[in-house]
Amino acid sequence: MAETPGRAPAWPAGRSGDKLLAFRRAAPVPCLGHNREIAITASSSPSTRTTRLALLALAVGITGVGFAPVFMRLSELGPNATALYRVAFALPFLLLWLSLERRPVSPPGGRRRMRRSDWLLLALSGLFWSGDLVFWHWSITLTSVANSTFFACSSPIFVIIGARLIFGEHISRGFLAGFALTLGGGACLLGSSLAFNGGDWLGDAFGVVTAFFFGAYLLTIKHLRDTLPAGAIMFWSGLFSLPGMLLAALLTGDGFVAASLFGWSMLIGLALLAHVLGQGLAAYALAHLPASFTSVAFLGEPVVAAILGWLILTEALGPLQALGCAIILAGVWLAQRYGVRDTMAG
DSSP, X not given: OOOOTTEXXXXXXXXXXXTTTOOOOOOOEEOSSXXXXXXXXXXXXXXXXXXXXXXXXXXXXXXXXXXHHHXXXXXXXXXXXXXXXXXXXXXXXXXXXXXXXTSOOOOOSOEEEEOXXXXXXXXXXXXXXXHHHHHHHHHHHHSOHHHHHHHHTTHHHHHHHHIIIIIOOOOOHHHHHHHHHHHHHHHXXXXXXXXXXXXXXXXXXXXXXXXXXXXXXHHHHHHHTTTSOHHHHHHHHHHHHHHHHHHHHHHHTOOOSOXXXXXXXXXXXXXXXXXXXXXXXXXXXXXXXXXXXXXHHGGGHHHHHHHHHHHHSOOOOOHHHHHHHHHHHHHHHHHHHHHSHHHHHO
C-alpha cells in the first residue's frame, strides 16, 4: 500500500485487550519528528481468555529465556560480547514483528498520541536492560555464580514495591507467601554453593544492582504496554540498549568474532530463543498480567536452566536441587493463585 511521504501507519489495537491477534484498518498519521507524534492505540481491559493466553505466553517466554545460560555457556565469546550479539541479532526479527504491527488498520475506539515521554521510557528500558546484563556479568566475576544468581533473583522485591506505588497493584499475603517460597526454593537449588561470608561483598552488591535494573526494566515495559505493542517495545528498547552493551564489551576486552560456525549458531540461537521468543512473549504478557506476579514467575527461569543444564550440559542435578525446583514451581503457582486472581475475575 502506498504511503503519504512523511507519514507512517499507526500501531493497531486488538479486541479484548489482545493487540497482537486482531487487526483493523486506520488512516496514516504523522511520524515522529520535531514536534511530531505517532498515533498509537490504548489497551482495553483484559478478559479471562486474554489473561489465560497471557499466562501461557509468559510460561513459554520464561522457558525460552531459560535457554540463555546454556547458550552463554556454549558461546565462544566473552559474556558482554555475547549479550551484545544476543540483542543485535534479534533486532532484524523484532523489526519484522514491529512492521507486522504497523500494518494499516481501521479506526479503533481509543487513541492517543505518542509523546516524547514514551521515547524517554523506551530509552530507559534499553538502559535498564543493558544494566541488568552488564552488572550480572560483573557480579559473576566478583563472587560465586550461586551468590550472583541468588541476589539477582531478588528483583521481585523492587517490582512489588514499584507495582504497588506506580500501578496500585494489590499485594496479598498469599502472593507474598508464594514469593517467599520461591526464594527458599532458589536457595535449595543453589545448594551448598551459596555462601554469605562477606568476603565477596562487592560481587553480591552487584547482584542486587542487577536485580534493581531487571525490576526497573519490567516496570518500564509494563507501563509502556498500556499504549505500545510488544514488538515495538522490544525493537526500540533493544536498539537503545546496544550502546551500553557495546561499551561494556569494549571495556572488558571481549572479542567480537566467533571462532567457528558453531559459535555463531549459539549466538543466533540465543537471540531467537531467549530474546525474540522469550523476552518478546514476556513483554506481550505484561499488558495483561500484574508486574508483581510476572517478576515472581521469572524466578522459574533458573528451574528451566537447571533442567536444560542437566539434559544438555550433563550438569549435576541432585535431590536438593530437584527439591528446590519443585519448591520454586510451587511458589510460582501460589503467587499466580493470589496474584492473578483479581485479573481473572476482571
